[in-house]
Amino acid sequence: MNTLPLNHPAARTALITGANNGIGLELTRRLLTEGWHVAALIRSAFSNDDEITGSAIRDGRLRVYTAELTDFTQLAAALQNIQTNETAIDVLFNNAGGSLPELRFSPQGREMHYELQTVVPYVVYRELKELLLRGSLKTVIGTSSNAFNYTKVFDADNLARPQRFKQLTGAYADTKLAMSLWTQALAPTEAEDGILLRSADPGPNNTIRKGKKSGLPFPVNYLMRFFFAPPTQGAGRLYDAAFGQYKKEAGTLIDKKGIVKLKFADQAERVLENVDRIYRKEFRILM
Numbered sequence: 001m002n003t004l005p006l007n008h009p010a011a012r013t014a015l016i017t018g019a020n021n022g023i024g025l026e027l028t029r030r031l032l033t034e035g036w037h038v039a040a041l042i043r044s045a046f047s048n049d050d051e052i053t054g055s056a057i058r059d060g061r062l063r064v065y066t067a068e069l070t071d072f073t074q075l076a077a078a079l080q081n082i083q084t085n086e087t088a089i090d091v092l093f094n095n096a097g098g099s100l101p102e103l104r105f106s107p108q109g110r111e112m113h114y115e116l117q118t119v120v121p122y123v124v125y126r127e128l129k130e131l132l133l134r135g136s137l138k139t140v141i142g143t144s145s146n147a148f149n150y151t152k153v154f155d156a157d158n159l160a161r162p163q164r165f166k167q168l169t170g171a172y173a174d175t176k177l178a179m180s181l182w183t184q185a186l187a188p189t190e191a192e193d194g195i196l197l198r199s200a201d202p203g204p205n206n207t208i209r210k211g212k213k214s215g216l217p218f219p220v221n222y223l224m225r226f227f228f229a230p231p232t233q234g235a236g237r238l239y240d241a242a243f244g245q246y247k248k249e250a251g252t253l254i255d256k257k258g259i260v261k262l263k264f265a266d267q268a269e270r271v272l273e274n275v276d277r278i279y280r281k282e283f284r285i286l287m
């Protein structure tokens with residue numbers, strides 16, 4: 001391990017949301033092991049039993065910022081803290097997410113998957129753009145999914161208040177697609193500033209947790225428990241999307257086979273307009 005102090009010109013910092021469990025945790029552990037600094041934007045604590053994250057917290061290479069990401073008041077406070085305390089961000093991994101067992105709404109009144117997986121990554125990017133411009137790699141990776149492969153109907157204006165709820169292939173899938181769509185729509189203008197945004201599918205990973213109600217249909221839950229890969233696989237896919245062969249790409253969704261053509265691309269601009277309006281009208285005023 002070659003750890004550089006933060007004031008060293010070659011020191012690198014990644015900001016990772018959802019860094020304390022599953023795929024985000026394995027990505028955090030990998031980057032720390034490679035000598036990176038990590039700023040973790042999380043809602044619950046790292047386990048005390050993990051030697052890698054524990055020692056990095058003690059020596060200041062892993063810095064923790066806490067928020068329930070779907071609560072704009074908490075998110076604004078955490079992002080202000082990050083803006084005050086971090087000097088630069090090289091890579092932003094917008095990773096927090098997951099499938100819920102039932103229809104829920106955020107404190108702002110939008111469907112929870114939409115808030116967490118589509119709106120929040122946009123808000124986080126917008127607020128951390130200045131820090132990314134001060135970083136050297138200027139890369140943003142949103143964690144997407146292939147859950148929308150079978151999606152037949154998609155309406156960018158219906159995501160905040162869907163009429164029906166379906167586990168995994170409903171709001172979860174739609175809002176992952178929406179995040180990949182706004183990423184595609186926004187990427188060209190941000191690339192002019194030198195920032196490259198992409199999204200990545202981490203593939204199937206077993207991140208089942210004891211005591212946590214799964215939002216997965218029974219057959220998928222079964223497959224995950226017995227056949228999905230450990231979350232180091234997903235972490236590797238996010239890592240490759242950031243630093244691998246597609247590192248010069250802007251706007252693309254990357255999976256294990258390469259670049260994925262997004263369906264409903266004609267609605268990408270509309271998704272972007274919607275998240276940008278929420279950001280400007282509801283979030284910006286809190287900062």
Ligand SMILES: NC(=O)c1ccc[n+]([C@@H]2O[C@H](COP(=O)([O-])OP(=O)(O)OC[C@H]3O[C@@H](n4cnc5c(N)ncnc54)[C@H](OP(=O)(O)O)[C@@H]3O)[C@@H](O)[C@H]2O)c1
Binds near residue numbers: 201
């Ligand atoms: N596992 C798979 O097969 C798979 C496949 C495709 C995509 N993905 C995506 O990969 C990402 C990581 O998921 P995972 O499988 O590693 O699941 P996980 O182990 O449950 O990790 C999810 C992370 O997101 C955080 N999170 C969830 N809701 C949050 C909220 N409202 N506010 C703040 N943090 C929140 C969790 O925090 P807590 O620890 O506090 O719950 C946790 O750190 C997600 O975006 C997921 O949709 C997973």
